[in-house]
Amino acid sequence: MSTQETSAETEDAQPETEPAGSSHQDRRMQEKRERQAERDRQTEADAEAEAAENTVQIKVFRYDPEVEGKQEPRFDDFHVPFEKGMTVLDALIYARDHFDSSLTFRHSCRQAVCGSDAFFINGSQRLGCKTQLVELEEPVRIEPLPHQDVVKDLVVDMQHFYEQMEAVEPYFQEEDLPDAENLEEQRQDPENREKIKMSSRCIWCGACMSSCNIAAGDNEYLGPAAINKAYKFAMDDREGEDLKQHRLNILEQEHGVWRCQTQFSCTNVCPKDIPLTEHIQELKREAVKNNLKFW
């Protein structure tokens, strides 16, 4: 029943094919085996060479309110064997799994979509999984995100960030849901989808909020992530004018868009390249238009 030719069957069928073809195949297999042997020799040699010299030094912030010796924050040095393509997250995982299993940090997807592993790396907010070690000056300093309470090591309390996100009513308000008889999507121009595309890429990593001087000094400031989230809804044509009005009212309040001083730090650190500052400015303009009533 199989539709899949397997290598075993292919070999059985060899006599029927041209001798040239089979000798070509034999030659390829022979070459492959030789390359494999060469690679094995190389790998061993590489491993020895690497172990001897090629390590990268990371300096990691340590703190644990419960453990004596870690109640005073400190930095620990780890020397991690370097491999091509290694990221900051890879180095942290290596250090945890081989040197100190109490080294604590959030991480999950390893591909810059879950937003768990934003750290302060060599003085800048970045995702550990997306940051190549080769781009960084040694020793690589890895610290928890600034302006947030440290729970332990590199783990910060994200509660305030989540509260700000939820303060902008980040959900579609449409109540008119389809049923089997009335099965039709709302129409949306491709241009309008394009307009909200960048804002919809936010992964809630908190890098922008942590980099923002205003948010650091004003705990009530909604912050770049939440305002960007509101932008995504306010600019979506599917929600209608009344709701847009309602959203602008939330954003115009004292600790909303007007707090932003366009320092661009959020835009600079965003791992998803979202033009946060631009979005905030656009909402300011909308707010002004909203308040100038010509009639």
Added chain:
Amino acid sequence: MHEHDVIVVGAGGAGLRAAIAAQKAGADTAIVTKLHPVRSHTGAAEGGINAALREGDDWELHAYDTMKGSDYLGDAPAIETLAQDAPEDVIRLEHWGMPFSREEDGRVSQRPFGGLSFPRTTYAGAETGHHLLHTMYEQVVKHGVQVYDEWFVSQLAVTDHDDPEDRRCHGVVGYDVKSGEVAGFKANKGVILATGGPGQVFDHTTNAVSCTGDGQAMAYRAGAPLEDMEFVQFHPTTLPSTGVLISEGVRGEGGILYNDEGERFMFEHGYANNEGELASRDVVARAELTEVGEGRGVDDEYVHLDMRHLGEERIMDRLENILHLAEDFEGVDGLVEPMPVKPGQHYEMGGIETDENGETCIDGLYAAGECACASVHGANRLGGNALPELIVFGKRAGKHAAGEDLGEAEITTGRTDETEPGEVDSPVSLGAVDTSDEDVAADGAAIEGESVVEHAVESERERVNHLLEKDEGVQHAEIRERLQKAMTENVNVFRNEEGLKTALREIRKAREDYQDVYVDDPSRTFNTDLQQTIETRNLIDIAETITLGALARDEFRGAHWRQEHQERKDDEWLKHTLISWDEGSPDLWYKPVVLEGENKTYEPKERSY
């Protein structure tokens, strides 16, 4: 002790959808999840959501494609439910504000995908899962569902009747990662497991580090059978160095696979003469490995996926995320060079045995999403069928748990007159090393309602204390790494008896080592060392069921290929593999596949693409 009507464990696509459905149906619902919801791995899904929405397509075609893709091991009632419910559920997502990609006329876009007879995969760029996850979390916030985030559920509270089918699930035990507190969550109506896949059983996987099969392992130890675990999908296009997924959408939009000699091997070597790159995933993954095995691989490891000819505009519009992934994780610019890809573990077709309403054979216990097996995907899942599975079966489980009537299920769970015992020749003892341990029976339970949860909390506290107090032994990382390596070497795309037995020996060794596992970090604050140690036990149990099923099934079907048995044996194997945890050891049995649909019976045919 926290108390709610419905407790949902996990907050990916299926968990969020279940919670919304249960809350809307009037049940007081809570989600308990080890990650904040937006961190769930549904966010990494790229390709799209299959739904028959357009003129020329209908649910029956979707069902037929799914059944063919499953290599006739999917159950027709589950497949037809998926195909019938998907359109409404996808349109509802759109009304919740999901930013789907759009056609010029403003309707949601659909693209071709592997194994589909109609381009019915709706998508949002190449980041469909991210938008699905965030859109549904927004609705969870809107509906006021309580979320206990960074609470790691480590045990179910199930009664300990001898027969699993007499048992009832009364809740779960959670461990607050932030504080180290162990607490009970009592569920008055039902517990829904939506914990995702067990990809971390393997070392080259698209799955997140958090995908450790927790729900499957807990349900298994509580007495719910695991179904068809030997069917593991290896996605044909993952980045060689990291396992990061490159969406099937690339091939859907016209991307081409080449070997080292520049041949378009899917056609030129006859793997799929009609569909080529868009054959189903099992066919493409085997083709790639055959190419590499016969010396035609690039660097003898991978093949090339080329999308340059699609042009920058189209790539930026529909596949932009792929450019970022190739650049960030492989250092390759997909606009100017082909991307290196090879198969990587991606999805577990098997899971907790459920019916089409998400119910297991244990009263009050439901499962939905990748951790469950209804079975929609049978021996091989089609691309674009996982996301509709999450929303369709998440919704159904949520409604049913809240008490809504969904009609009588056609799929049976647990043992019936039609089930038959199985046998498999294992080179080592299987299951728990020490069966005198009291949590072997039903994960340490009791008979009565409220006290079941209390009892489970107590036994979990003991386990946590034991792990924390022990100050020497083996560390989980060492056990986990060896297990992952053994599974990747021996239970991969191509399998044989000798390799499977080697894997069973390694799994046994992992179990023995685990007897001596300890947690080095003494802290109660955010102790990930402890969490990963508990997860590692789950991985061991899951690895054993996968390998055991693979050894028992001596045929070639879908994603399961056996060197000694390279043919599909319909007269013997049109049946599901089930493995139950029985007094600490795995018990193998079978039940027939259901091929009778609503309007027709699906006849197994030769599968070619």
